[in-house]
Amino acid sequence: MKKLLSTVACGIVAMTFGQAAFADPDNNNLTVEGMAISTDAKAMAGGPLDQLFSGWRFRASETQSLQMDDFDNPSFVFVEDGEALYDKVDGSEGKACSSCHEDVAEFKDLRPTLPRWNEAKGKLYSMEQYINDCRVDRMGAEKWKWTGTNMTAMTSLISLQSRGMPISVATDGPVADILSKGKEIYYTRVGQLDMSCANCHEDNFGNMIRADHLSQGQTNGFPTYRLKNAKMNSIHARFKGCMKNIRAKPFKPGGAEFQALELYVASRGNGLAVESPSVRN
């Protein structure tokens, strides 16, 4: 019996191996508006992945091409909403974002570093929190919902300023504990289907899961326009969707768990170019 099992197991290994070659990401190159954007990167030594690939490399060519021209990219409708919101006075102080940050291009180094430790607040900060702090403390306006349309319009506009720059979140110092919490979540099997993020995005990237070509689940393209729901999707909304698919109770968007996961997943993609706002299915 044992022998039979191991013979079969060998067969499985051989098959998986055979598939791995066939199931690589494609070799297409991404240029956006004539600018070449690298969609792979060498991973840091000692990490779980050898080679990093953007999710773009796993999408069908029709979906890929939507991201190569800002005119075709449906995200830009939302980026325009973000531009309008950027200049819109809101709240008791009579201010807009542009009252303090005249040109949104000044945020061009921001996206690759987030989430990061906010020394003044003594906690990990995502872009959404910086935006809401400005709204509440400086504008006297209401907070935006983490995954809401105003918020994703704004995070899309701000992330766009860093397009092409390599993700480089800090993993040491005060965030080290949060990073390991995120890692624990990444490898914990959850839900009735009993799977971890790693089952799909580390062990099986490149393989088809029914009609979906599994990517490494990188976050360099976020916020991303999804053909599935025709809107911009935040990182936390994507995490929530993946957890629901395996019949697990998602953590709260904007909560400590998803933030820790956001940091850990970003760190797995350190070196990949920011593609936001990207297009996925």
Place this chain on the structure above:
Amino acid sequence: MRSIAIAAIGAAFFATAANAAEVAPDSVAFGTDGIVAASLTGAAGDPANGKSVFVNRKLGNCLACHVNSDANEHSFHGEIGPSLDGAASRWNEAQLRGILVNSKMTFEDTMMPSFYRLVNGERTMDKFAGKTILTAAQLEDVLAYLQTLK
């Protein structure tokens, strides 16, 4: 006429007996290497219904991960697990039942879900908590279908 009546009574009796004999998820008896010898319902499954459970995305959803040429009328077969073509020539009934009931008893740490187990991953959604993915009858039906994949 008489014998038909007796047969009918016999069938009815067996159906009741089968229900009573249904093995609860937490009392399934596993043998060596995760095999499960006895039918969970006490009866043989229905292969035709088994195929519908197999392809149904809310039930078996087996095509998410496996190629199966016998279901080629459905597009998009996953490639996470091995092809199930010829599965019944590689595995006997008790082995296949074991793989379906709790795949982890046969393949350590496998990604394949366990279809007849009460406690699965952490944070299981309330509406699925304490429930099995398939019922005993659905599982026996899928098993009967797998046995046709020679």
